Amino acid sequence: MRNSKMLFRILVAVVALSLVLAACGPGPSTTPEAPGDATEVLTDEAPAGRSVATFIYTQEFDTLSPLYTDMWFAWTTWQLFLNWAWEYDENNEAFPVLVTEIPSIDNGGISADGMTITMQLRDDLTWSDGEPLTSDDFVFTWEMAVSPTNAVTSSYPYSEIDSVEAPDPQTVVVNFSYPFAPWLATLWHGILPAHVLRPIYEAEGTIDNADWLRNPTVGYGPYVFDEWESGSYVRFVRNENYWGEPANIDEIFIRFVPDDASQVAALQAGDADLGTFPAYSDVPTLQNAGLEIVIQPNGYNEGLFLLVSAERGHPALLDVNVRLAIAMGIDRESINRDLLLGLTRAPASFWDAMPYYNDPPVDLYPYDPEGARQLLDAAGWIDTNDDGVRDKDGVELEIDYGTNIREIRQDVQAVIQQQLAEIGIAVNLFSSDDDIFFASYGEGGPAAIGDYDLMEWSDGPLFPDPDVYYWLCDEIPTDEYPAGSNWFFLCDEELDGLIQLQASQVNPEERQQTISQINQLFHDQVYWIGLWQDPDVWIVSPRLVNVSFSGVTPLFSIAEWEMVEP
Amino acid sequence: MTRYIFRRLLQGIPLLLIISIILFALMMNMGDPVATMGGRRPPRAADYERLRRQLGLDKPIYTQYLYWLIGNDWARIDLDGDGVAETPGTRRGVLRGDFGTSIVNRGQPVLEIISERLPNTLLLMVAAEVCIILGALLVGVYSALRQYSILDHFLTTLLFIGYSMPIFFIALLSMYLFAVLFKRWGLPYLPTVGMFDPQIGKTPGQVALHMVLPVLSISLISFAAYSRYIRSTMLEVLSQDYIRTAKSKGLSRQTVVFIHALKNASLPIVTIIGLDLPLLLGGAVVTERIFAWPGMGRLFLDHVGRGDLPVVMGILMMIAVAVIVFQIITDVVYAWLDPRIRYEA
Numbered sequence: 032m033r034n035s036k037m038l039f040r041i042l043v044a045v046v047a048l049s050l051v052l053a054a055c056g057p058g059p060s061t062t063p064e065a066p067g068d069a070t071e072v073l074t075d076e077a078p079a080g081r082s083v084a085t086f087i088y089t090q091e092f093d094t095l096s097p098l099y100t101d102m103w104f105a106w107t108t109w110q111l112f113l114n115w116a117w118e119y120d121e122n123n124e125a126f127p128v129l130v131t132e133i134p135s136i137d138n139g140g141i142s143a144d145g146m147t148i149t150m151q152l153r154d155d156l157t158w159s160d161g162e163p164l165t166s167d168d169f170v171f172t173w174e175m176a177v178s179p180t181n182a183v184t185s186s187y188p189y190s191e192i193d194s195v196e197a198p199d200p201q202t203v204v205v206n207f208s209y210p211f212a213p214w215l216a217t218l219w220h221g222i223l224p225a226h227v228l229r230p231i232y233e234a235e236g237t238i239d240n241a242d243w244l245r246n247p248t249v250g251y252g253p254y255v256f257d258e259w260e261s262g263s264y265v266r267f268v269r270n271e272n273y274w275g276e277p278a279n280i281d282e283i284f285i286r287f288v289p290d291d292a293s294q295v296a297a298l299q300a301g302d303a304d305l306g307t308f309p310a311y312s313d314v315p316t317l318q319n320a321g322l323e324i325v326i327q328p329n330g331y332n333e334g335l336f337l338l339v340s341a342e343r344g345h346p347a348l349l350d351v352n353v354r355l356a357i358a359m360g361i362d363r364e365s366i367n368r369d370l371l372l373g374l375t376r377a378p379a380s381f382w383d384a385m386p387y388y389n390d391p392p393v394d395l396y397p398y399d400p401e402g403a404r405q406l407l408d409a410a411g412w413i414d415t416n417d418d419g420v421r422d423k424d425g426v427e428l429e430i431d432y433g434t435n436i437r438e439i440r441q442d443v444q445a446v447i448q449q450q451l452a453e454i455g456i457a458v459n460l461f462s463s464d465d466d467i468f469f470a471s472y473g474e475g476g477p478a479a480i481g482d483y484d485l486m487e488w489s490d491g492p493l494f495p496d497p498d499v500y501y502w503l504c505d506e507i508p509t510d511e512y513p514a515g516s517n518w519f520f521l522c523d524e525e526l527d528g529l530i531q532l533q534a535s536q537v538n539p540e541e542r543q544q545t546i547s548q549i550n551q552l553f554h555d556q557v558y559w560i561g562l563w564q565d566p567d568v569w570i571v572s573p574r575l576v577n578v579s580f581s582g583v584t585p586l587f588s589i590a591e592w593e594m595v596e597p
Numbered sequence: 598m599t600r601y602i603f604r605r606l607l608q609g610i611p612l613l614l615i616i617s618i619i620l621f622a623l624m625m626n627m628g629d630p631v632a633t634m635g636g637r638r639p640p641r642a643a644d645y646e647r648l649r650r651q652l653g654l655d656k657p658i659y660t661q662y663l664y665w666l667i668g669n670d671w672a673r674i675d676l677d678g679d680g681v682a683e684t685p686g687t688r689r690g691v692l693r694g695d696f697g698t699s700i701v702n703r704g705q706p707v708l709e710i711i712s713e714r715l716p717n718t719l720l721l722m723v724a725a726e727v728c729i730i731l732g733a734l735l736v737g738v739y740s741a742l743r744q745y746s747i748l749d750h751f752l753t754t755l756l757f758i759g760y761s762m763p764i765f766f767i768a769l770l771s772m773y774l775f776a777v778l779f780k781r782w783g784l785p786y787l788p789t790v791g792m793f794d795p796q797i798g799k800t801p802g803q804v805a806l807h808m809v810l811p812v813l814s815i816s817l818i819s820f821a822a823y824s825r826y827i828r829s830t831m832l833e834v835l836s837q838d839y840i841r842t843a844k845s846k847g848l849s850r851q852t853v854v855f856i857h858a859l860k861n862a863s864l865p866i867v868t869i870i871g872l873d874l875p876l877l878l879g880g881a882v883v884t885e886r887i888f889a890w891p892g893m894g895r896l897f898l899d900h901v902g903r904g905d906l907p908v909v910m911g912i913l914m915m916i917a918v919a920v921i922v923f924q925i926i927t928d929v930v931y932a933w934l935d936p937r938i939r940y941e942a
Contacts, residue, residue, distance in 0.1 A: 083795050091899065093701045101636030179677035180684070182651040182703060184634050185644045240704040261702075261713045262891030262899070263792060284795040288889040289899075292769050297789040300777045331637065466628030466904045469639050474629045490638050506642065514642035 081281040082594040084575060086305040087294050091262060091287040096244040097221030098176050098183040104307075109221045110586035111267050111283060112159075112250035116150065116219035119583035123328070123384075123495055125215060129156060129164070129222070133215070136538070145210030145537030148218075152201040155274045159248075159255040162226050166197035171225035173205075180237040188217040210535045212542060216496030216583075224249050253278040253590035262287060278590040279577075298322055298570055304594070306570035311371045311439065314568075323571040326374060328384040329582035330494025331565040333440075335432075336486040337558060340520030343481030345430050347423070352410045354557035356403040357485075358396035360454040361447055365398075367563050370442050374568075378561035380550050381492065381499070384582070388497040388546040393554040403454045414455055421455040433461035433483035435468040440487060443562065458485075473513025480508075481520055489565040495583050497546045498534055502558065503527055519558070526552055598932070602925060609921040616917045617691075620910060621662050630654070630700045630904035650678055652700055665697065665910065666690050691914070697907035701900055707911040710896065715878070717792070718892035721885070722877035724808060725815040729823055730870065732816065737827025738859065741835060753825075760821035768814040768887040775810060790889035811888040815881050826869065830862040837861075864935055871927025875919035879912070 092105035097113060100106075110118065116129045127133050131151045134140020140149050156164035175181055176189035191211050196204040205218070223238075227249050231241045238244070247256045253275065254267035267283040286303065288294045295313050297303045299320045309317060314324055337354055338344035347353045363377035379395040382388040407413075412421040412428050421428040432447070434440045441462060448458040461483065462468075468488075470476030478486045492499050500506065504522035508515030529549045536542035553559055567585060571578055576595050581587045631648045634640050640648070649655045653664060653674070664672075669686030676684045689695035696707035736756070740749045759767070772789055779786035787810055788794065793803035834840065835858055843853045880894030893912060900908040932938045 081796075085795055087790075094703055099703050101634060101640070103636055106636075182648060184648070185641060186647070187641055187644065190643065240698070244704060245702065260891060261710060262717075262895050263889075264795070266795070282795070286791050286795075286889060287891075288790050289895065290887045290889070293772065293790050293887050293889060296769070296772050296777050300780055300786070300789050302776075302789045302791075302794075464628060464902060465633045466630065466902065467632075469632040469635075470629035471632065471639075471645055474632070476629065476632065500641075512642070514645040516639055516642055 082279075083282040083284050084280050084305065084592065084594055085303045086283065086285045087288045087297060087303045087307065088285055089287075089289055089291065089294060089308060091289075094244050095247050095256065095259070095265075097172070097223065098181070098185075099244055101184050106220070107585045108265070108285070110252065110584050110589055111254040112247065112252040112256050112270070113221040114252050115221065115584060117215070118587045119495060119581040120587060121327070121579045121581055123582050125495070129153060129219070141537060145212075145535070146207045148205040148207075148214055150203045150205070152203065153274070154201055156251060157272055157274050158224055158226070158251050159270050159272050161272055162224070162249075163200070164222065164251050165200035166203045167200070168222045168225045169203045169219065170195045170197045171229060172219070172221075172223045175223055175228070175232070175238055178232075178237070180239075182237075182239050188213065210537050212534055212536050213493050213496040213498045214537075216493055216498075222251070254283055257282075273590075276590055279593045283589070298572065301572070304572040304575050308568055309570055311374055311568075314372060314374060317570055321573055323573070324374075325569040325571055325578075325580055327567045327569065327580045327582045327585070328564060329567045330384045330491040331489045332378040332381065332383055332491055333443075333487065333489045333562045333565045334378070334381070335560040335562065336488075336519055337560070338481055338484045338486070338519055338521075339558065340481060343520050345428075345484045346426060347410075347412060347428050348430070348484055350410050351556055352406045353412065353428075355396070356406040356410075356454065357451065357456065358557050358560045359399045359403040359406070360451050360456065361560065361562075362398040362450055363395075363562055366443055366446060370439065370446065371563055375563040375566065378564050379554070380561070381553055381559055382497055382546065382550055383561065383564060384494065385492070385497055388492075388543060389550055390543065390547060393550055396557075396560065400450075400454050407455060412455070419452070419455070420457040427457065428455065429457040429459065430484035431459045431461060431482060432485040432487070433463070433468065433477055434487035435465050436462055444487070471514050472508030472518075479515075479518045481518070486518065487562070497542070499530060499549070500534075503530055521558065523552070523556065523558075526556075526558075598929070602929065605921075605925045605928075609918075612921065613914070613917060617666070617910070617914060618662065620913050621665065621906075622658065624904075624906045624909055625658050625661070627901065628904040630906070633903050647678060651676055664688055664690070665907070667692055668695060696911040696914075699900070699905055699908045701903050701905045701908070707907045710908055711893070711911055711915065714880075714891060714893050714896045717890060718878065718880040718885075718894065720804070721808060721811055721890055721892055722815070722880065725812045725819075725881075726870075726873070726877060728812055728816040729819045732820055733823035733827055734859075736820075736824040738831055738854065740824065740828040741831035742854065744832065756821035756824060759817040762817075764814055764818050764881075764883050765887060767817055768810070768884055771810050771813060772887070792890065807888075811881070811884050811890055814884050814888075823866075823869075827862065827866060830865055831858060834858045834862045860934075864931065867930055867934060868927055871923055871930065875916060875923040878919050879916050 088104050090102065090104050092100060092102050092108065094100050095105060095108065097109065109115070114128045117125045117133050118128050119125055125133055129152055131153055132138055134148050134150055152166060158164055173189050173192060173195040176183055176186050188211065191207055193206045193208045196206070198204060224243070227243055228238050228241055232238050243249070246259065250256060250270065251274070253270055253273050255270040257266040257268045259265045264287065265285045269278045269281055288297060291310050291313065294306050295309060295316060298306050298317060318324060337348055339348055341349060367373065367375050367377055377395055380389045380393050407421055412423045414421045416422060432444060434444060444460045444462070448460055451458050461477065463477065468476065468478055470479065472479040477483060501516050502519065502521060502523070503517060504524070504527045506515045506517035507520055507522060508517065526549065529545055529552070533542050533545040533549065536545060567580065567582060569580055574594055574596070575592060577591050577593050579588050631640060631645055631654065634648065653661060664686070668688040668690030670689055672686050673682040674684050674686050675682045688697055699705050699707060699710055702710060736752055740752060743749050775787045776789040788807050792807050793799040797803055840853060840858055843857045878893060879897065880892040882894035882898055884890065885892045885894040886898060897909065897912050
């Protein structure tokens with residue numbers, strides 16, 4: 032009995048201790064705590080009367096530092112504390128933020144040969160610690176992106192730059208090694224604080240382990256980073272040293288809620304003010320709860336990539352008429368209407384969200400099963416053995432269709448399998464986690480090694496830039512080049528030439544002409560079949576007003592948002 | 598006894614080594630961590646190759662294991678891809694207490710990541726375990742004393758309904774009922790997700806309030822198994838001769854049940870609890886995900902999905918060590934509770 036009592040006391044003590052530990056927190060508070068100031072730590076109460084907007088992110092970002100992550104949630108969060116040099120409004124149009132005007136050939140910001148871009152910075156830019164933000168910070172950002180000792184996620188586009196110069200504190204001169212067309216969409220997505228990170232780089236030879244990457248306490252946006260508790264939340268508070276108009280809301284509290292159903296419940300219960308990417312099937316529930324659904328095009332389209340390779344793919348897909356028959360055998364309007372509740376639409380073009388480049392606009396492949404059957408008949412694919420599947424020269428028209436794990440994708444796979452069966456094409460379905468599906472050729476990734484004749488994922492051009500590069504001939508993966516991104520093993524020399532040409536055309540009109548040719552070639556050759564526009568979907572509580580989103584820099588207007596009592 | 602414990606600890610060393618080799622080999626085939634670094638599109642080829650080199654993922658598996666185990670500060674590595682290994686390694690290896698840094702949370706030490714989450718998991722799981730043990734003791738003892746009574750049948754049915762339901766269903770159902778609907782009906786309601794309300798702050802009261810639903814969900818699942826186990830061991834003990842003797846001596850019912858019966862019935866339960874305790878460190882994967890509780894279960898899930906080998910190996914090795922240590926502790930406690938048991942060195 033005495034032992035039981037002791038055990039009970041120990042357990043109670045452990046629970047009480049854990050409660051206190053959890054409450055006073057592993058939270059990586061950036062403000063040093065005074066030793067012995069237990070009262071302040073234990074209460075940890077928020078000041079009363081503040082306006083706090085609670086966002087739900089369904090994924091936690093890996094880091095908050097520019098250069099070190101390509102996660103959408105991190106990119107989106109940068110608008111809070113690290114503005115881009117120029118951002119994009121609700122029409123996805125660029126507007127200057129850190130620069131006085133966006134460089135162009137007309138204003139002299141772009142040299143005649145398209146290889147030099149000169150930017151003039153605002154003269155009132157300051158970091159949240161009061162240090163001025165100058166051209167030196169831009170130079171440092173470029174240096175860190177291309178340093179071989181920094182394991183940045185992507186050194187592109189900085190790797191294409193020969194040099195970055197800072198002739199004076201407000202002037203940045205970028206020299207490319209060739210005319211670099213996608214500069215507007217890719218340059219200066221957040222600037223690193225040279226005065227914080229340079230001493231670390233000089234001491235350690237890398238900034239990989241710098242605390243600022245995870246706790247970027249010094250920023251220059253309308254908000255400033257306060258704290259990040261792993262797996263739980265990130266808090267931003269208003270930047271009192273902001274050089275622009277001060278933000279209306281006192282605090283932005285981002286909570287990580289990985290489960291879709293929990294996000295819906297939290298929004299319904301009023302425990303959050305903003306949600307992201309709900310399942311389409313949850314949209315009516317959320318609307319019935321008085322929440323607004325905002326759909327913002329972002330350049331991404333869910334689509335089918337076709338493996339066009341004599342060595343690796345199904346021989347039928349070498350014939351453009353078979354590819355066209357597949358496109359005509361899929362009822363994409365019904366997929367959008369029934370599975371996606373009419374909230375999206377089928378894209379005709381890879382550049383569907385960019386009307387300027389989808390001009391003249393290409394037509395949506397019609398849903399025409401009878402026409403598809405005739406095309407297959409004409410191509411010689413006929414069901415000779417009465418097994419319900421067409422064949423030719425002893426080869427069955429049976430194709431493999433792979434995608435990564437996402438509920439809606441599995442649903443669409445099943446629908447397409449059924450629809451293609453009706454025109455005599457058998458489809459084997461495969462799905463795997465992202466880290467397996469997107470693994471490289473060298474790692475034996477099933478998509479990269481040509482295991483699938485049809486591959487489905489959401490992708491697009493380098494939005495808002497129209498650049499594409501997957502289909503370049505020299506991107507076909509090989510044992511010598513296992514990281515190649517042309518997983519379609521397709522080398523169309525005309526397409527290759529046009530893709531290379533547009534990448535160096537800094538004149539927008541000339542580039543538009545080239546992209547239009549690529550667009551038409553894509554459509555005529557059926558290299559890609561769009562399924563639905565894959566926009567950003569936001570859930571907004573009635574407590575948030577004056578809210579607008581961009582498809583490129585979603586929270587571009589965060590400083591103007593306000594909170595009201597509904 | 599001391600020699601016995603020492604011998605068991607020594608036996609644990611080769612066991613841990615074998616476990617680490619098996620887990621490492623399995624993890625190496627779980628996916629490509631660099632494949633998901635490109636955000637919504639695959640990473641560019643040049644970045645892909647550079648990252649694999651910088652993160653040491655281009656090395657053969659035995660080299661990667663060796664670096665993980667004993668570090669690479671004795672070797673030089675090729676960071677810039679020029680084919681010349683000129684940069685000294687910095688990792689000290691697990692044997693010297695360095696579990697490396699996360700691939701996902703670039704640069705953050707694994708032990709730091711785990712230590713951020715462990716208190717949250719301990720809080721949730723220990724609270725749930727206390728609820729489970731206390732509740733199961735009450736129900737199990739009552740059911741044994743009132744075998745086949747109406748309440749016994751009722752409790753048994755109720756517990757098995759809870760036991761047979763998947764935890765995600767219980768979790769979501771309780772969240773919807775006690776948080777969403779109760780609020781809509783104007784009743785006192787519970788919070789849905791997280792550890793506290795940002796308007797109020799992270800106070801002990803807020804944390805306790807946010808624990809209610811996750812603890813309830815975990816408890817309901819494990820309650821049935823424990824209580825049935827206690828019921829059956831109590832029934833077995835209550836039919837022993839010494840209980841009849843105790844009753845015939847005129848001892849009170851309370852003394853017979855709680856001093857003579859329950860103490861002896863608790864011996865096998867201690868074994869079960871001892872085996873369960875190390876698993877508490879792993880957290881409750883589903884419950885933590887649904888209630889957005891920042892514990893070890895979610896940490897494991899998030900990082901295993903992105904092939905973050907250092908973090909996943911850190912978690913798994915911590916659990917492996919805990920299993921070995923708790924097994925030894927269970928054996929010791931068993932001997933402490935039952936004087937008949939003696940361990941020979």
